[in-house]
Amino acid sequence: MQAEELFRVALGFGEQWEVVDTQLNVEAKRLDVRLDFVRGARFPCPVCERSCGARDTKVKTWRHLDFMQYALYLTAPLPRVACPEHGVKQIAAEWARPRSGFTLLFEALVMMMVREMPVNSVAGMLGETDMRLWRVVDHYVDQAVEAQDLSGVERVGLDDTSCRRGHDYVTVFCDLHERRAVYVADGRDAETVAQFAGFLSEHGGEVGRVVEVSQDMSDAYIAGVREHLPSAKITFDRFHIKKHLGEALDEVRREEAKTHKALLKNTRYLWLKRPENLTEKQLDWLDELLTQPLAIVAAYEHALRFDDFYELDGAAAEEYLRRWIDEVKATDITPLHSFARMLEAHWDGVIRWHRTRISNGLLEGLNSLIQAAKRRARGYRTNRNFKTMIYLIVGKLNAGPVIPAPN
Numbered sequence: 001m002q003a004e005e006l007f008r009v010a011l012g013f014g015e016q017w018e019v020v021d022t023q024l025n026v027e028a029k030r031l032d033v034r035l036d037f038v039r040g041a042r043f044p045c046p047v048c049e050r051s052c053g054a055r056d057t058k059v060k061t062w063r064h065l066d067f068m069q070y071a072l073y074l075t076a077p078l079p080r081v082a083c084p085e086h087g088v089k090q091i092a093a094e095w096a097r098p099r100s101g102f103t104l105l106f107e108a109l110v111m112m113m114v115r116e117m118p119v120n121s122v123a124g125m126l127g128e129t130d131m132r133l134w135r136v137v138d139h140y141v142d143q144a145v146e147a148q149d150l151s152g153v154e155r156v157g158l159d160d161t162s163c164r165r166g167h168d169y170v171t172v173f174c175d176l177h178e179r180r181a182v183y184v185a186d187g188r189d190a191e192t193v194a195q196f197a198g199f200l201s202e203h204g205g206e207v208g209r210v211v212e213v214s215q216d217m218s219d220a221y222i223a224g225v226r227e228h229l230p231s232a233k234i235t236f237d238r239f240h241i242k243k244h245l246g247e248a249l250d251e252v253r254r255e256e257a258k259t260h261k262a263l264l265k266n267t268r269y270l271w272l273k274r275p276e277n278l279t280e281k282q283l284d285w286l287d288e289l290l291t292q293p294l295a296i297v298a299a300y301e302h303a304l305r306f307d308d309f310y311e312l313d314g315a316a317a318e319e320y321l322r323r324w325i326d327e328v329k330a331t332d333i334t335p336l337h338s339f340a341r342m343l344e345a346h347w348d349g350v351i352r353w354h355r356t357r358i359s360n361g362l363l364e365g366l367n368s369l370i371q372a373a374k375r376r377a378r379g380y381r382t383n384r385n386f387k388t389m390i391y392l393i394v395g396k397l398n399a400g401p402v403i404p405a406p407n
Helices: 003-011 104-114 119-126 130-146 190-202 219-228 238-257 268-272 280-289 295-311 314-329 334-345 347-351 361-376 383-394
Strands: 017-025 030-037 042-044 051-067 070-083 087-090 155-164 168-175 180-186 212-215 233-236
Touching: 030 051, 042 070, 051 104, 104 119, 104 130, 119 130, 130 383, 155 190, 155 361, 155 383, 168 190, 168 361, 168 383, 180 190, 180 383, 190 219, 212 219, 233 238, 233 347, 238 268, 238 295, 238 334, 268 280, 268 295, 295 314, 295 334, 314 334, 314 347, 334 347, 361 383
Parallel strands: 030 070, 155 212, 212 233
Antiparallel strands: 017 030, 042 051, 051 070, 070 087, 155 168, 168 180
């Protein structure tokens, strides 16, 4: 078998194509393979698929999978066909999508690699610009996002995540049953919920079928859910509630550190972690601090007792929380007063956790994956890129080209 025929068979081209030339540039580490269609070959009209003869051609080049250590490029004259019904039409290459510059197999390799490493790293390994690869990733992720069937969505978690330092955020909407992100919107306001409701309706879902939403206590999100997901009951996420309590504890510590600087130096995380999550050395340190007549000690003990609220059931939990709030109000620890008032203002959604048992724990885990990817990439150049990677990492999407069977 001659080299040209070997390449034709190995690359999987149909009988109407033949390899007419190969050129190897050792210095540039590049292998060029030139194709041509056989004399008299006929091609389907792109509109009606009628078999037609070639009218003229337009030469195109595509990057293909590397051949050993050489970058392989295919060049072929793509014919235009003269259809009796639809006129002159440009055919598409069976091995590449229109206007890509890469073969389907090369794009499949790109999509496989970007799931495991940053796009700019993939670009460096493949000798391409990251902008060219982002166009590939965006295309297939957009295609997969639009192909989603959201008809079964009934329980939704929503949370924001930062794109970069500062106040640049996106909101991630998750199907809590499927345990995956289904929509990402710019911003973190009521309008993001409106966008999600519209997207849901356009992809087989029904706004009225969404009966449960897990979220934080953002007034904007609350207003958005009430207006655009009117059938949904809100459960306030326990992780965000504990975050607010942690912030109250830290405020107590910082205020008291002004007068007990040496005693409380470097103790921030002692108060924010559960005792079982501390090292033996940290536990010994904490035990010493708990003997001191400090406001942070009293606040910490109240915080530990608050956790019991999530261990109780139904009416007992509600009664326990009311008693806990009364005890906190009887102290002079102002940050805990503010936390207690927040619980009272959002009472129904806080108590509802004991009925639904839903939370954004899934989203917290997904957010960890998202932020880890962002750190590996050293940030993303645009929000568009960031949203694309969220879908790719935590959307469980089947994003990538469909490779035709070899002829």
